[in-house]
Amino acid sequence: MERESMEFDVVIVGAGPSGLSAACRIMQLAQENDREITVCVVEKGSEVGAHILSGAVLEPHALNELFPTWEEMGAPLKTKVTEDHFYFYTSEKSATKLPNFAIPKPTHNDGNYIVSMGNVCRWLAEQAENLGVEVYPGFAASEVLYGDDGSVKGIATGDMGISAAGEQKDSYMRGMELHARYTLFAEGCRGHLGKQIISKFGLDDGKDPQHYGIGIKEIWEIPADKHQPGLVVHGLGWPLKESGSSGGAFLYHADDNQVYIGLITDLNYSNPHVSPYEEFQRWKHHPETLKYLDGGTRLSYGARAIAKGGINSLPQMQFPGGLLIGCDAGTLNAVKIKGNHTAMKSGLIAAEAVVEALMSDAPPAQLDSFETKMRDSWLFDELHSTRNFSGYMHKFGFMLGAAMVWIDQNIFGGKVPFTLHDSKPDYAVLKPAADCAKIDYPKPDNVVSFDRLSSVFLSNTNHEEDQPCHLTLADSSIPIESNLPLFDEPAQRYCPAGVYEIVEDADGKRFQINAQNCVHCKTCDIKDPAQNITWVTPEGFGGPTYPNM
Template sequence: MSDRESMPYDIVIVGGGPAGLSAAIRLKQLAGEAGTDLAVCVLEKGSEIGAHILSGAVIDPKALDELLPDWRTSGCSLAEVPVTDNRHWMLSEKGQFSMPHLLLPPFMNNKGTYTGSLANLCRWLAEQAEALGVEIFPGFAAAEILYNDDGSVKGVATGDMGISREGEQKADYQPGLELHAKYTFFAEGARGHLTKILKRQFALDADCSPQVYGLGMKELWDIDPAKHQPGLVIHTQGWPLTDAYGGGFLYHQANGQVALGFVVGLGYRNPHLYPFEEFQRWKQHPSIRQYLEGGRRVSYGARAINEGGWQSVPRLDFPGGVLIGCSAGFVNVPRIKGTHTAMKSGMLAAEAAFAAVQAGRESDALSTYDAAVRSSWIADELTLVRNAEPLLAKLGNSIGTVLAGIDMWMRTLKIGLPFTLKHKPDHEKLWRKEHCHAIAYPKPDGVISFDRLSSVFLSNTNHEEDQPVHLQLKDPSVPIAYNLPLYDEPAQRYCPAGVYEVVGEEEGNPRFQINAQNCVHCKTCDIKDPTQNINWVTPEGGGGPNYPNM
């Protein structure tokens, strides 16, 4: 019996992103239509809704239209900038080739989409949810899964507050809170730390391909008004990546700002590759730099992105709960969009759970939700593009793009290739350092390109320093004894926030240092470490980045 305080709810939702908030809204809508009450709460580890939300973002409003049809006239900032011009560039070191629209499948044209801040969309969704009676608790990180005696999920517990780095209770200690539910929705985003446990506990991914990921890094810039073209959307492939697949984006959004970013597939082989530096180098391309000259960088952030596609979607239900949104992995990789599919998954989960609660059931497996997703437009959309990412990963940007385009066109015409390509986990793809060439990256100029620490400063990241390190090493000897001689300890480079360092190497006494206070919660270390020795767990609630309008 726990001595922690507990609170009962019908539905507890872990994560205040688009999936979790859409689920909460839909649950309350259904309860209102049925003339009944339903107790729903949302836990958000960020200091406020939107604080940890980062996306490009060009958003397909398909699910939003279904959930809240009047959103365009209800004060939602997303309505401010519809996409008006869509360009796809193939970059060489100095030049570019614009991909003709006729070569792209129709669903790639961004017609009817909007560009803006996903964080601000979530803040607006939270307002709609609270108006319907949803209880939202920002700054409360779900740290533990609770189980009933029969093994079904009972709910979650938030993390204790006021624990020192040595594990002792400080003067301001507060024990965590238990939230008990008939059903618990896990909407943690890509590589959720509780979702990892659930997948093992209930063998949810036993019959699917492993999930694979990209690292997305993003900046906001205020640019010269003469260069600003609201609604212009640009995507790039090619340079500077030679040892990895990925690409860049530049979106002209509201208020004279552009959102630009770079995604590197985490299946890369060369341990010398430095994703953050690839991003900074990309900005120096003449076609990108032209928009930034005379401008000012105002924000930075990073986050892992699901890239496995339909073949990596696990079983979605288990006794007492479900996976929704990016916890399950519904990103459409070629379209670089996952908000609409995440929202739809939350809505479908809400409908399945509401029906179960109304029927007097609780803690069983919501198999109707899994079935609903697999017969929905989520499945239709992701099935069309299921071979795109693995073709790029296996064959590179040039050949992979051509074959992925052919496959997507064939599937659009109902004559797709008669197979689905599988994945290998990203951490298994790294080669030993002696088999790869070193990469020389230019020093940042402080005008267009920057270093990691000044970038982390712009993310407003903050953690209470005297707390247990939330980046746990299963074996503390591995970074120096194994990763350093074999891979030149790639954590020094794949982390986009400078969390990991090898210090004392020049003196012959190397030591692995973890600067946990820099962590922007991207989860790259949890994904890419070659021995899976790093385990990301939640820090104290409210810690991490505080993105203003990312």
Template sequence: MPSPYGTGPILSNGEHEMSERESMPFDVVIVGAGPAGLSAAIRLKQLAAENNAEIEVCVIEKGSEVGAHILSGAVFDPRAIDELIPDWREQGCPMAATPVTENHHWVLTKTKKMAIPHIATPSFMHNKGTYTGSLGNLCRWLAEKAEELEVQIFPGFAAAEILYNEDGSVKGVATGDMGIGKDGEHKADYTPGLELHARYTFFAEGARGHLTKILKRQFDLEANCEPQVYGIGLKELWDIDPKKHVPGRVIHTQGWPLDDAWGGGFLYHQANGQVALGFVVALSYQNPHLSPFQEFQRWKTHPEIRKILEGGKRVSYGARAINEGGWQSVPKLAFPGGALIGCSAGFVNVPRIKGSHTAMKSGMLAAEAAFRAIQADRTSDELSDYQETLNDSWIAEELKKVQNVEPCVDKFGGTIGTVLGGIDMWMRQLGIGLPISMKHDPDYKHMGRADLYPKIDYPKPDGVLTFDRLSSVFLSNTNHEEDQPVHLQLKDPSIPIQVNLPLYDEPAQRYCPAGVYEVVGQEEGNPRFQINAQNCVHCKTCDIKEMSQNINWVVPEGGGGPNYPNM
């Protein structure tokens, strides 16, 4: 029987089964050691030092180490970190190693490219003053700065459950139990989860956080906003021929190989002779035969991309869902006892393909609101001033300028939608934008029937430039304890074969970038839906795109999942 106030079981008398757990009290608990969570922790400790106050801050991270689950391009806007740690460059932050020196935007056909001149786009699209590097390594560096300020960081601990006070306010979180077998029984190494209690709990889980989903329902946080929509971002890291490497060169593409779907590619020349390249596909696509992974592999065969990679070697791979809803999809941010920060809320600037700076700033604003509340001896109430200050911040100003770009493409298609979205973006830049905020439909509602769309003939991988999913997952260093409950839960196990297979040719086989979902036994006339949970890279695509919302992604044992180096 599911608990109304969490994800764990309840006893027959209605009380939660907590007797085995130990608890630890903090002033603020932060779920997720990404840019938002770590910035919030640092800002809280800075304020405590400035005001000669004591404040206990804890950050828990489901990855085996800080940065293990962080995946981004990334081209990094330093606006927030300039506020948080003004001398970050002088302190040796790895993100400072490669300033962006060139900015290119190409429209691709199958064999050609057309460069879009800078004059055609507003100045905020030009990447002036930005840097390119590993967001995971930035988070590792931020974690060091946080620990220097005596923030307690616990990697390898997954927040599995929300805890509530008697009045319904958030009390904290509980980490997942360790040592439970597939059958649900305790193994010899069973260890119960730990309760982390706090005056305020910040949820910085990233896009489509599983606890954030519960909070949105529990506190009706999306009552006055559009539903969040997403893209799936896939990324590889390559060592390339030094003669071809131009540190700081940034390339974005749109057009081929996508036809009806919206998305595009990126290729960033970063430090150490490496390029980070990737492909993003909006999850509003309709053709169930489309495979985002295969589109990425096909994109690399374009002559302009191929010539950069030839002679190089792929060294890493990963995938992660990205918020694409924009300002109109930002939910209510504060609720009794907690707040959403970073990509748990969704502050990505979609045309700029940037969200780390806005995530960091949101964490800083939440920290300032929580510090004021704690200084006033408040606890577990609603941090309404966080919402107010964010609405008046440069986050809101930046996102409002681009709020209609994604929905224009969604409504009118790639070519016309890009033109209309660009016009609206220019008008808003000039202060004369249309006084409307376009609406979204959830991504899962867009999927079309398989018989209404053409199958896509993807070429076989050559093992040099293009690859299959299993060899790619190997490079993500993904690992899960195999003897544990499956963390990809089917609400109705019959739907994949009885509904999705005949109507949609079960697109989970294709939208998952890690080969988690397979239909086996189809040739023998006995199809069966197989879940290879150990392959999961925690991208959350299945939780988003499944047509009847039948897949519920929950956390596996802490420390499981990918271990991304330099991503």
């Protein structure tokens, strides 16, 4: 059965901060120039915001540019940052609070807001629709479409109603082709289609490999006498330092007696016994965390990878027929631990380049003006000034690396006369399990710490069970024959949702994939040492349904 098709001027894949900002700005510019431009946004989540997970402390720089009157418009930025605390966790029982002058300047949060980015994106989607954008949640973009000249001409949404055996069920529905003069990919970190685009057009040639972290987050409701609206807490050290890993923790006091807590584990760790999920559970028991959580109730859970390589790992963002924007390219500022304002700004720049091209009425071509606009923007300046972060932390280790970041940012303002490169991919740094110390993680107490499956339950994750597995193996023998003896199959531990198990029965050991549990974090696609696992999009509507993440 041939797919039906629809034509648009612009198709945007992903209703996150970059994609929705681009959509809104395109329509604003169309109105300013009295030009009719058609824009469609497709989103694989069951609703806009369902798959959005971020800390989040939002710097409103880009939002101010997009909607200067956002406060009057009812944007869900309610809790302004009132206080910053930064801790060095010296052990499981102790911590040292660092004075403000001892932390990198970009990490200060004056003028920022503690937000649910899921709710911010829901609000942005409302503004986009008010401007005339067509927003379609529940439609997973599964395929890039190319024209005869090799340029991108749009995307196709996935077929619905295919059984696990690959047969058409009674509910079968053929996907749609969405054709566009320009297609913007805004899928978030390690985008399934963005990854293909980067490879096809060689957009990362000459760049450092992208580097990643896995962020695990929970929302808690805590007693009113422990709640301090506007308080932002960040921390480094234990427990990650103890396991030879790096990363950092956050605890943000939002409104309604809620706190957003989480731990980001850098995915360049070398000990295959490390479990980012268990590291997060340990951190919650630290006295500086527990003093807020004690007596509280856990409301939500989720996990998502972040692209933190910075500008050294940023691929060329333009290609024939479109652009990569936001975290699909990797615009996060790792020193600030923020990527929402930068993602939004990349969307605004993309909108300007696209509308300029559409106004010219020339045949679709590569959006070369985007690179110039990008280099002339505060986004480029910000990313360039923090370009050495990954190099410092990965080359010099936790303590010396953090000191180098402080010197770079506080003394030189990010203008040191050199650039450090980190050329080893995160998946390639694992050491053999036999050479690494095993880690004895404590059992959950079901009060503060919990097992994976009860956590996945809180993420409202669901997939149609009778569908092809969206976690594909290039070689099904590798997990048991190679990864297990060499690395004790690390997928059992790096996945924060219990998707991967080694099961032993009468026929021996086998690798089991519980795809129903997948929260779409993409860690397996990133960290598998054999690069044997590829995450592909499941049926639309599948995955987590985060209410307020």
